[in-house]
Amino acid sequence: MNGNLSRAFVNRRGRVPHGNFELYSWLFMRISGLVLLIIAVFHLFYMHFAIGVDNIDYDLVAQRWTNPLWKIFDFFLLLFALTHGINGLRYIVDDYVHKPGWAVAVKSFIFLVYVTLLGLGAYIILTFQFTPESVQAALP
Amino acid sequence: MATRTVYRRGVPILEGLRYRGREGMFAWLLHRASGLGILLFLALHIVDIFLMAFGPEIFNELLVLYHAWWGRIMTVFLLFGVLFHALNGFRIIVQDFWPKLWPYERQLIWIEAAIFIPIFLWGAYQFLLPIFEH
Structure with a gap:
């Protein structure tokens, strides 16, 4: 499995992966890509055309x-x-930011943005409690 | 394989445009640009949905983002980006797991375009129609 994966990676990038993290982050892009192909496209079309x-x-x-x-x-x-x-943004940083210190700084910032946005989104989706207007009106 | 150099990373954008990688290079560049655009929209979208926490007045006020004419034009760009990124990403995955398809990259990209163009045009028409009806 790992051998086939590495071969697919080399075919795409033209070099061997630096390590397991790079190989699996590459695989993650393919798996999440397939998932998003279904759910993100569905979400966009459903919200625009069905609703x-x-x-x-x-x-x-x-x-x-x-x-x-x-x-x-x-x-x-x-x-x-x-x-x-x-993760895609991280690839772009790898391509254009070559000084190691800058790369660490930029990636740390991106990670902070990631955690913040994930936190905001997860918070509202998971904790939101709907109070219907009729119930709201009855409240003191 | 000559087309392989198309995927060399770290090529400055202007040089990338000058470089004649044809379909492969063009798809690579659009994939990256659309990915960045979608991520930017996603950040905005997470924040606007988070505003649900502040109640109906504030949230409904902000929906001008999607209802205004300029919001609709933004969504056409979003449709372009998501549809292209999805189809092109699917082509990349197919090639990665069926390496025999590598030599047919150009044909695959043209098939992709043939699927993309009608769906995009139909969707963009639907998105923009309400601007002219008001």
Whole structure:
């Protein structure tokens, strides 16, 4: 398995991987890519063509999140899309930032952005509690 | 394989554009640009969805991002990026796991374009139509 993987890596990049982390991050891009091909494209088309942008507002998002399946879907979409995107950004940094000190600084910053965005997104998706207007009106 | 040099990383963007890698180089460049664009949008999208925490007034106010005419133009770019990145990424994965397809890279890219163009044009038309109806 590892041999075939390394060969596929070499075919693509024209060199051997620096280590297991690079090899598996490369594999991760392929696996998450296939997952996103289904869920991200579905999300974009579903929200635009099945629901329609004009029908999206606070109530609609809140209603969707009353269904735990949509919460799980949104959470995995967030996790895969952000991790795939940030890892891609890391590749770009590798290509254009050559001074080791700068590379560490830029990648640390990117990692901080990753943790922050993942935290914000996961927090709202997983902890959001919908209070319907009728219930809100009855509150003191 | 001559096309392999197309994927040499660390090539400055302008040099990349000058370099005549044809379809492969063009796909590589668009893949990178669309990836960056999608990531930028994703960051914005996470923050705007996070605003759900501040209640309906603030959240609905912010939805102008998607409802305004310039928001719709942004979504057309998003559709372009996501659709291209998805199809091109799929081609990359197919080539990686079926190395026999490597010599047919150009043909694969043209198949990709044939799938991309009609879906994108139809989607972009749907996205932009409401601008003219208001």
